[in-house]
Amino acid sequence: MKSNIKKLTLENFKAFHFYEFKINSNNLTVLDGPNGFGKTSFFDAVELLLTGNITRYASLEADTVDGRSTVKGSPLTYDLSLPGTEVSISAEVETGNGIFHLRRSAIKADLDEGKGLGLNLFKLYISSNNGEWQEVANEAQILEKILGPGYKQNYRLFHYVEQENNTAALKSKGSTKQKKIDHLFDVGDYREKCNKIAAIKNAISKLKTAAKKEALELHKNELSELRQSVSNNTLNAEDIVYERLISATLQPWDLETIDTKPSIISSWLEADGVLNKLKKFRQNAVIFFNSKHNNSIDKSLRPKLQAIESLLRFGGQLDGIADSRKEVMRYDFAKSLTSKLENSLHQPLNLNFEINSDIFNEFNFGLDYKEFISAAASVRSIAESADLVELAYNELLSSRDTFITKFSNTHLKHNSSDCPACGYEWGTRENLLRQLDLHRISLEALVESNGKNLKNSVDEFKTKIASPILKILEHYIATHYHTIEYKRKLIALSEEQISYLQRLKYSYTSYRIDLSRFYCKDFSLEETLKIKELEDEVRLLYREVNYDSIEEYFQEFFEQIFLSDEKSVMQLDIEAINRKHSYLKLAYIRGTHIEIASKEAEVLKLDETYRKAVYLSKALEKLVEIYTDNLSSYISSVAKGIEVLFHVYSGRLLQNFQNGLGIFIETDGKSLSFREHPNKLHDAIFSMSSGQLSSLVLSFTLALNKRYAKNSILLIDDPAQSLDDINVAGFIDLLRNEFSERQIILSTHEDEISSYMKYKFKKHNLEAESIDFKRTLHV
Known part of the structure; x- marks a missing residue:
């Protein structure tokens, strides 16, 4: 075309x-x-x-x-x-x-x-x-x-030989080379059908694998086991009626209508199933409750040792904490007031008391708080006045002595009898000095008189007020000295500690234990506590328990099935559990018969599928074999269409090949290979250089183009790049002589080869031209 x-x-x-x-x-x-x-x-x-x-x-x-x-x-x-x-x-x-x-x-x-x-x-x-x-x-x-x-497939196969990777097709596997030219033989649809049949065969083969066979056998064994499980049925359905076991909760195994799978019912009936566990729980319920009773005692009456010590030492006095607090306050008041009174009697100026008036009045000292404060204030006032007078007198005496000394020293050399203070004239100097000395004696007498007055006031306060009060206080302190530290500890208890001890007392009382027999009798921190005696009393409350009879699940059953109700447990009859076992056994048998019917249908379907898969797999395998053999035979025969052309073309391009002229092409319809000699086993590509492989791909492409091309276009990108001069000459002659009806467009970067190609074609009366690309980019 x-x-x-x-x-x-x-x-x-x-x-x-x-x-x-x-x-x-x-x-x-x-x-x-x-x-x-x-x-x-x-x-x-x-x-x-x-x-x-x-x-x-x-x-x-x-x-x-x-x-x-x-x-x-x-x-x-x-x-x-x-x-x-x-x-x-x-x-x-x-x-x-x-x-x-x-x-x-x-x-x-x-x-x-x-x-x-x-x-x-x-x-x-x-x-x-x-x-x-x-x-x-x-x-x-x-x-x-x-x-x-087929222009798309054919284009790169034999209409265009590119410069890059032009030997890639030859270097691929034989089966890959064959697939690249399948469409030339018009067997694409045929091979596609063959592939579809193979795919179907592979899909069907998955239905007859060893795993499928094993699964089928497993289903058959399960069916056999189901039949065996109901083969020895001796139950009489007419004798079995529904009765509910548990009233506290609704359990799936305690329903009238059992829609559960037989495998689950079977798990209920097993040796470690829920019914046998329930029966064992009921048989040992008393032991279980005794253990709970003992645990409750341990939890309530066996606290830490420190708590027991506090309970026995202070528990009997918890109601008297307020009184103890007052007594501690009175005691501290007595100690403080005693110290202050004793100190103030030596230092009257310290008779300034800031004390609790209520506590003072509670002691019944014979005078109230106001009278006491007034008396103390009076003595303190006298002390303060005496202090001021004595200070003034002493300062006056000091000033006088200083004045007299200076006066005497100044007037040693004269006999003046005039008073330097008032100017009175005493006649002689001796009379003046005598009068000054009499004034000193008078001042000293005044200071002494003021001190006696203060002493008398303090003695009177001590005799009438302080001494009676101190006597009462000392008696109180002596009376309460041995108990005060106990009471301090008692009132130091926090609200949380008091509350805890009260609850602990209530717990012992609830178990009818009289704690008064074990409390401290005296307000002493040294009294020996009756801890062992109390523990012996608690130990009498324990019940006998065989812990080997108690299972871990008992507590779970008690809480979840019976909602922690002992009465509900004890109402459960063991014979009723046995009847429930028969009821569930009958439900299992009925469900198993239904499952057997379903399992039989499933096994029948699986068995039929497996047998058909085996049959169809063999049939399709034979069909694929027939298709493949026919396809290979057809391709092999058609491939001979390019065998001679390829041998001739490769011989012309490989003129200096060491093993002679021409390469043989071989195909069995599955794999394509090139041989230097029909008896050679290895592909020719293993013994060729890169240039020779390029010549081989040109030969193969030209043979395909000559035999199968549907149009006259032939494009070759720089073929001379990997060909020597002899091969180039043979290549040009091949194009001129065998492809004169093709429109050949090829490239080269060598001017000599370009001129040589055009010369050879023109000598054969064929059209030849060149396009200078160096010029095109400068237009």
């Missing part, structure tokens, strides 16, 4: 701002220019236009770009293009059905906003008769009309 590209226009695509390639040759067009000037971009543009993809870029993106990257923009856009412009590839394609104008484009702004290549943004358009571009809804239909059926 004729399909020639006549014109290719690139706009804002990669390195091209705008360029129109005119391809005038129907045979050979050589893309000239150094590496890096856009020759491979030309082939990328053709691939994107015709297939909607650039395979080498898509693979590179998948292998190297982090999908989490936030970098926006596509590498396919021209760097200096404006945001509102389009990135487009247009072509004029001449076919036997006429000329088609194709265009694939995308908005640059959309590409800039997206991440990655953005190949999905490129839409295909076709030009109508009036020259308007119309978007193609069904690309495959239009492109198959222009390029032939």
